[in-house]
Amino acid sequence: MIWTYYDQSPQLSFMNIYAMRATVPGSVIIDGGSGYCKFGWSKYDSPSGRCATFLEFGNIESPMYARLRHFFLTIYNRMQVKPSSQPIIVSIPICHSDDTESARASRRQLMETIYSVLFDMNAPAVCAIDQAVLALYAAKRTSGIVVNIGFHVTSIVPILRGKVMREVGVEIVGQGALKLTGFLRELMQQRNISFESLYTVRTIKEKLCYVARDYEAELCKDTQASCEVAGEGWFTLSKERFQTTEILFQPQIGGMRAMGLHRAVGLCMDHCFAAEVASDNGWFKTVVLAGGSSCLPGLPERLEKELYKLFPPSMSDGIKVIPPPYGTDSAWFGAKVVSNVSTFSEAWCTTKKQFRQKFRRNVTSLIGAW
Template sequence: MATLVLDNGAYWAKIGYSQDKVSVIPNCQFRSKTSRLKTFTANQLDEIKDPSGLFYILPFQKGYLVNWDVQRKVWDHLFGKEMFKVEFPDTSIIITEPYFNFSSIQESMNEILFEEYQFQSALRINAGSLGAHRYFTTKPSELCCLVVDSGFSFTHIVPYCRSKKLKEGIRRINVGGKLLTNHLKEIISYRQLHVMDETYVINQVKEDVCYVSQQFYKDMEIAQMKGEENTVMRDYVLPDFSAIKKGFCKPREEMVFSGKYKTGEQTLQLANERFAVPEMLFHPSDIGIQEMGIPETIADAVQSLPEEMHPHFYQNIVLTGGNSLFPGFRERLEAELRSLVPAHLPVNVFLPENPVCYSWEGGKLLAHSPDYDEMVVMREDYEENGHIISGSPRQPAPAAAGWSHYQRNRRSILH
């Protein structure tokens, strides 16, 4: 039986059969300024010739799936003939859901997967659990890991022991990629050019030029300098979607430090915005969000767990989600954690080659594991027992036994 793995993120859907490669596709619909009557779904974004003023219709709001009409249309598109040609009665699906998901959302998802699409079996699971499974598969000797999942809506810090998530240590920071893009739009609109309607373009600007500063105050001093002494400043050429299809950062040697460009290119001049926007992940209080940054939250999460486990978590921190792609993110996080953690404990932050698809890869591995058949909910079981059977996926043996097994073998683990 084929297994379809769908990491159903709030912005990107990572989807593919367990024996194939992953496809990363927008999990939303779009309307463009030029053709307002037509709605584009998922990867039909490529068909829009002028994405300026692009309007997003998202199935997720504040991290939870609330717009089922949009989500159905995206799934219809992904499962349909143009994309994956899913044969539902012969297919099992692994699909991700948020932490502490509402039971009403879970029940709606069960109904759609089993009653509308008629999947043979389904497994609902957190993206972090798949990321942890991927990590434990590559490092079987490790007992614990701490998944830092910084995505579109939130940043979650989740501790895992032998594939079992420890709920008392889960933390959430209300800062994600959406907030960073919106903040960058506000700064640029206030300082240079009105771009509040240009989510698509400014999101690209954020990905192209933003980075995490290793020395925030020093970089801030450099950003205030004039002319060529300002090594932080970059000129970003905005797309016009005719001659320039995609925006780009001008090479340093081509930058003009006095006067304007003569070519008619529309440019943004970015200085401290480049590092001040990602800084919100480390200091949300900068924009009035009264929460701890990622390093302090990690320390707080680990502190809530038994002391004997602390070394195992600090040396196995795994970064997933799009925000971990900012240059300097891993180095800054490791440096700040080092200053917060007792000197005798090792600190190691692991950044996968592709943090966006890391959880999907975990789902791919899980689909081929011998425990998979015990974890899924079959359609026959659902039809017979309803939501009771599918309230939560059955855990594999090592996950279910993880915590008690850890306590029973504490001495052997520590030595």
């Protein structure tokens, strides 16, 4: 498999990527997810901390520049590092997903603001990459469809050779982790199960919930299980364990008008097939899951099963759903992979001088799929 990035860097085989270490002593990685941000050093084995992401951090009424500056300063302070000390990799969640002029302008504005803030803070070099692309890199792929179950929404992102194919179509499903937690809360209230906060419900969801491979068959089973939440004691769930997650495939169960996850992924595959953008017409049959809720047990198997049911054998043959390669931290590890490429500083990063000379004059050419 060949490594490419927006045609900016030399091609690199994934077989050699871990052997070719960057000459820089390390980079700061900030994975700004739609709910929680993971941050840390590329030279370490895992993120060093987590906090609310920049899309919700600080005063939402303040200008974007002020919010981003407050966010990045907070991260640098928590890491106890000066912004001028090392290059920084920022992962950006999918936003303004349409391929309209207005959406492109909004993405350009966000990217330019991120670069402006970091260079005003004296960052020596900045590399900003789409979160879905990084999740794909973590799975050692450069092409495929990334299903990112975010905090508020789920995005289905077609990516070809490291580029988000917005012209093909990014599908957005209006439910994410928050909807799952909210539905579990409703189910618990119906059973008069008391709890202190939504955080408690989220913890129970993460410990007990799973995705049924066959929903109707699961209803006939004894699925009771218990877990302990610190400071609140033990909680016991039964059918709520898989009813909570079934709204991903049958949103009407939770009273929502939305497309089922499998149908949204199938629609994206249809668009990829019809677009004929690559000689290999199977590039979109690899589906990589990302986001915290994508770690739910049973989700890869159920999604793969539903996709096979949607298409005739000629189309479904070869479809494979891959679980998040590094759990909730997949995008962070994708950034770690990028930082370890020997050409990272030269081919992937933008310096302050380059930003001033080229970025403002021709934004589109530098931000590729953004």
